[in-house]
Amino acid sequence: MTSTLANLQAALMAGDxxxxxxxxxxxxxxxxPDGEGARVFTRIYAERAREMARASDTLRKAGIVRSPLEGVPISIKDLFDVAGETTWAGSVALDDAPPAAASSPVVERLVAAGAVLVxxxxxxxxxxxxxxxxxxxxTPLNPFDRGTGRIPGGSSSGAAISVTDGxxxxxxxxxxGGSVRxxxxxxxxxxxxxxxxxxPRDGALPLSMSLDSVGPLAASVICCALVDSILAGEVPRVPEAASLQGLRLAVPTTLALDGLDDHVAAAFQAALSALSAAGALVEEIAVPEFMELAQINAKGGLAASEAWHWHRALIGRAGPRYDPRVLVRIRRGADISAADYLDIVAARAAWMAAVERRIAGFDALLMPTVPVIAPAIASLADEGAYGAANLLILRNPTLINFLDGCALSVPCHPAGTAPVGLMVAGAGGQDRRILSIGRAIEAALADR
Known part of the structure; x- marks a missing residue:
């Protein structure tokens, strides 16, 4: 069981x-040597982490606790600049890139909060x-069924396994498009x-400037809320749990429930039943706009066009060093004209407005985060299988990125079975409200 930030702070405060x-x-x-660390990290800060931890202990003895992250081990995705280091972004194509002159605001805020960067x-x-x-x-292995060797999910693969494996x-x-969720x-x-x-996304190597966001993976909603507030530059705080009684929760029947495997479908329905029993008003709704997204993004969408803008020079000199499965997706952006791009931007604005109107009467959207359990890595060796699995797994989370919304993924599977996530989502700017609702949902599911 992964420790929560609250439990770790209590142990630190008590001197345990x-x-x-x-x-x-x-x-x-x-x-x-027998763990996942070699696949989880591209760089380990062994001595730096020890020094940061000793400094934190010294400050704590003096009565100084900078935040709920004080003295807590935290990992950062290999996208964020750290002063004096080259940001590799999980690639070897940037081996000769100059080191970052300054750390990203995300890294600076973590350090200022007393986090120990592992x-x-x-x-x-x-x-x-x-x-x-x-x-x-x-590829770090999913903690469930390591004998089979299942994907961790991405793109924040090492991030997840760094937490599951302590x-x-x-x-x-x-x-x-879902790389945290x-x-x-x-x-x-x-x-x-x-x-x-x-x-802030400054100092983070971009994929899509229109869609990128920065968020935490952790043991609980409270943990995520605390880390989020620090990343956002706010005083660390946790919103009160909402009351489920009378809460209006919409389940989109359009697209989001297609292709569920039996285990995900059963876990999702059981979660909805638990929320209804707790007093929430769970209502299925059609969101026909969801079916329009594939056509809007048919040429590659914002991700391919904006990725091509950033990568085109690097591909020109280091293209053969890219993962071919990544390279082919970035290259789609080369065929998107300026007029095509502006069409996508305009279509997105209209799409967002239509979806926001449709969900305005609800407190949150609920859907399975991913329609299937983690597939075996061996099953994805073929490019066709890889592409199909990638599209399916990205499908539901991508809806919220295109909406410029906010969303939690909360575990909803029975203990000891393949992990399943319940996505709790809302329109842009509703972050604290979604975290509040997420706390209530998390508690209701735990009560089972």
Whole structure:
């Protein structure tokens, strides 16, 4: 069971453990030769983490606790600049790139909050896939059914496994089409994708400037809310849990429930039943706009066009070093004209307005985060199977990114079974409300 931030802070405050001991425990797991650490991290900050932990212990002895992250091991995705280091983004194409002159605001806020940075986590190369496979640094294995060898989900693959395997208490990922929520759902964690503008993305290597967002993966909604507030530059706080009594929760029947495997369908329906029993008003609704998204993005959409804008020069000199499965998706952007791009931007604005009108009377949307349990890595060797699985797994989370909304993925599967995520989503700017509702849903599901 992954420790919550509250439990770790209580142990630190009581003197039952030190930040240095927490760092050593995390590093021990990260460096264990028989563990996942070699595939989880692209860079481990062993000595730096020890020094940060000792500094935190010294401050705590002086009565200084900077935040709920004080002395807690945290991992960061290999997209965020750290001063003096090259940001690799899960690739080898940037090996000769200059080191960052300054750390990203996300990294600076974590350090100022007293977090102990354990290392930079592996990811799908350049964040362009929801599966989490990486041919350069290896693919960390999902904690469920490691004998089979299942995907962790992506693109924040190492982020998820750093938390499930005790190498970090929380991880910072990015989410362009589900890259926080997908690995959280497939690995049994809670993940939060905020409204894109909520957390600064400066100093983070972009995939899509229109869709990228920065969020945490952790053990609980409260953990995610605390980390989110720190990343957003706010005083760390947790919204009160909403009352489920009379809460209007919409389940979109359009697209979002298509192709569910039996285990996901059963877990999702059981979760809805539990919420109804707790007093929530769960209502199925049609959202025909969801069916329009594939056509809007038929040429590759915002992600391909904006990724091509950033990558075109790098591909020109280092294209053969890219993961071919990533390269082919970025190259789609080369065929999107300026007029095509402006058509997508305009279509998105109209689509967002229509969806927001349709869901305006509800407190949140509910849907399975991912329609299937984590597939076996071996089943994705064929490009066709890889592409089909990627589209299916990205489908539901992508709806919320295109909406510029916010969303949680909360575990909803029976203990001991394959992880399933319940997505709780809302329109842009409703972050604290969604976290409040997420707390209530999490409690109701735990009561089962």
């Amino acid at each position: 453990v030190t930040a240095e001991a927490l760092a050593e425990a995390a590093l021990s797991k990260a460096l264990a 290392g930079r986590t592996n990811m799908t190369e350049f964040a362009f896939s929801g599966l989490g496979l990486n041919p350069h640094y290896g 190498m970090a208490a929380a991880a910072i990922g990015t989410d362009t 997908i690995p959280a759902a497939l690995c049994g964690l809670t993940g939060f994708k905020p409204t894109a503008r909520r957390v």
